[in-house]
Amino acid sequence: MTLERETIPFDVLFVGAGPACLAGAIRLKQLADEKSMELEIAVIEKGSEVGAHAVSGAIFDPCALQALMPDFLEKGFPFEAVVRGDALYYLTADKAIAAPILPRYLHNQGFYVVSLSRLSRWMGALAEEAGINVFCGFAGKEVLYSEDGTRVIGVRTGDKGLDKDGLPKANFEPGADLTANVTVFGEGARGSLYPDVARRMRLEDHRMPQVYETGIKEVIELPETGAFPSDGPNVMHFLGYPLGPFRAGGGFLYDMGENRIGIGYLTALGYEDARIDPYGMFLRFKSHPFIRSRISSGKVIEQGARTVSVGGFHTIPKLVMNGGLIVGASAGIHDVLGLKGIHAAMYSGIWAAEAIFQALQSGDTSEAGLSAYPKVFETSKLHAAIFEGRNTTAALAKTNPVRYLFLGAQYVTGGKGLRDPMWLHADAETLKPISEAEQAPGDPSAQPDGVWMVDKLTGVYLSRTHHREDQPSHLIIHDSKLCITTCLERYGNPCTRFCPGQVYEYHEHPETGAREIKLNPSNCLHCKTCDIKDPFGNITWTCPEGGEGPEYRMV
Structure with a gap:
């Protein structure tokens, strides 16, 4: 037609x-x-x-x-807080070690904390x-x-107005x-x-291939005491736990005024361990004693997820x-x-x-x-x-102590470092077979309670995500057989973990043994992680019907 x-x-x-x-x-x-x-x-x-x-x-x-x-201030520029000062911490499993020197590019005093949505x-x-x-x-x-x-x-x-099979409806x-x-x-x-x-x-x-981080952010409403002292830094960045010293990513706590705090965690998608779940990393970050002490009296009021281009x-x-x-x-x-x-x-x-x-x-x-x-x-x-910063992401991709040698050399040489340029590898190419992955220890404190720690589906709810159920799926799996054979055997279906909205679920029929990847496109947060990280390029993200997806207000 x-x-x-x-x-x-x-x-x-x-x-x-x-x-x-x-x-x-x-x-x-x-x-x-x-x-x-x-x-x-x-x-x-x-x-x-x-x-x-x-x-x-x-x-x-x-x-x-x-x-x-x-005259942007006179025009009603919406900001959440003015940055009073910055702090950088390295997290071990139970401690937060403050950086003695703040890198020059993390001096944000006088800048603004904003909600990108607002x-x-x-x-x-x-x-x-x-x-x-x-x-x-x-x-x-x-x-x-x-x-x-x-x-x-x-x-x-x-x-607009197509049914599940892509055929026109009355509207x-x-x-x-x-x-x-x-x-x-x-x-x-x-x-x-x-x-x-x-x-x-x-x-x-x-050009080198673009690489990404998946970030999960929440706005948490706190009691009147708040999370930051009135005379100290109200912007904090974190490295280390739970990703550890040799995986790229990190977290943040930002003052958002009115007894609210912005908290987030970003996991670089160049990771090798097929068992990694960026949302799980976010929960483990929140459960760290230093972070938990500042947020556990609060309540999550909005959540969102998005990828960030960090190739440089x-x-x-x-x-x-x-x-x-x-x-x-x-x-x-x-x-x-x-x-x-x-x-x-x-x-x-x-x-x-x-x-x-x-x-x-x-x-x-x-x-x-x-x-x-x-x-x-x-x-x-x-x-x-x-x-x-041209070589920073490539240095952070190193999975051994040499990464810090590269980063230190870059800091004192204006970015040149020990090798210029340093090559990047596409995120879809970095996964190792699941048989080679190290099973990360669980964190019993990283358990959702539905208030200050919420699970994926509650996060989807708090993002106000909505999609009409009877429309063609905007998430295209090109070869479903590949999912339940090669991908399952080699990588254990990483889509079931790297998606922060629980869009992909593995099912095995208890009687027949039939296996499938079930799609829940209505949960999709439009973060694009699946389109980026799938090791076979078997998933393509396309736009759903216009007007659908998250309805962010504060993140």
């Missing part, structure tokens, strides 16, 4: 309503207004509203926002007030190209073709449209192509050393907008016409900061 799709033209289309695209759309509108130039600017967002899918353990450097709107919602409202078209509940499902395939010309949104609505002179892709880490664009436009030639400088793709640009976390633009990405994403959006405006004025929206964007990035302080 050939569908008749509406075609809606815009001058510029931003895909994703995160900080990168919203900053870009606002900056582009500012430039157009200054020159009295009429531009049709659109932002599409797969969530039901701006911010619904935004989650981050967020320390926010306001430098990019101040450049975008110097920040995105605020920016979305400002964009709409400026006259920008913000369309929520519209998932980009397919990139549109010119007939010769050399140019991006827009995005097709997903159909069926076909997706629309949104065309544009320039399309900006800012879908966040592991965007669903980005892989096709990268492959078609060869954006990753001569050598993984950043080519940023421009004919008719298109890549911004923010989709491009891996992230300050790995400073553990901050929001200001970096916003800068990328701002610089992209300025390049787009020049290109529209000249009438040249080719790769060459948009090249001002990467040129500005390459001469920026942000680029210098990202370049300094």
Whole structure:
């Protein structure tokens, strides 16, 4: 059946309503207004509203926002707390050892603790007030190209009202073709449209593979006493337990004001042990005596999960192509050393907008016409900061004491270290057979009680995740037989552990012995871990019907 799709033209289309695209759309509108130039600017967002899918353990450097709107405080900038000071701890199984010296890139005093969800919602409202078209509940499902395939010309949104078999229901609505002179892709880490664009436009030639961490974050409501002394640091970062000294990842505690605390744990997905469960690591982190003493009197009121692009400088793709640009976390633009990405994403959006405006004025929206964007990035302080951390993730991937030799050398040499560059391996390639894995000792204190420690399904509930049950699964297992043969035998179905939403479950029929991987796509938190870590590339994450997924408010 050939569908008749509406075609809606815009001058510029931003895909994703995160900080990168919203900053870009606002900056582009500012430039157009200054020159009295009429531009049709659109932002599409797969969530039901701006911010619904935004989650981050967020320390926010306001430098990019101040450049975008110097009066951001007067405009009601939503922040949770001002950073009074920072602390860094190494956790053993029962102790917290304070770092005697705080690395220079973790000095956050005067910055803000923010909820990325609230920040995105605020920016979305400002964009709409400026006259920008913000369309929520519209998932980009397919990139549109010119007939010769050399140019991006827009995005097709997903159909709505399909049943489980993909057939139209009575309320069926076909997706629309949104065309544009320039399309900006800012879908966040592991965007669903980005892989096709990268492959078609060869954006990753001569780049290292992107690598990721899966982060789980909660907001915990505490009694009036709070978790931080009024005169001490209110931002804490943690290394060590439970991942130990030779696995990458770590945790944080952030003051979020009003007797609330943001707590999170990130597990680098380059791990080798097939038994690792990032959510289990999060619970064990919470159960550590130092952490437990600060949070166990509280109650979890919201939870979320998302992957973070942490590959750094050598993984950043080519940023421009004919008719298109890549911004923010989709491009891996992230300050790995400073553990901050929001200001970096916003800068990328701002610089992209300025390049787009020049290109529209000249009438040249080719790769060459948009090249001002990467040129500005390459001469920026942000680029210098990202370049300094170019080998950090590769050093952290070392699973023996030599990692600290590499890190120390990098710290004193501005990032060069003992080997430059150090190669990264894709996260899907690092698992060892489960027969070689070391069984990690259990932690009897890491047991959910439904209040300050919740299980995966309660976490899904607290994320307000919802998906219509009678629609095609947006999680595609390409070869189900592979799951119950090779993957089960070699790796013990790691999807049943690495998914923080318990989407994948192994079942064996007690009488017949028939085995299967059962899918629960309605639990999906849109974190993309499965698409990244599956060792066979057998799982593909696609967008469900627009407007579905988490409904974050505070994380």
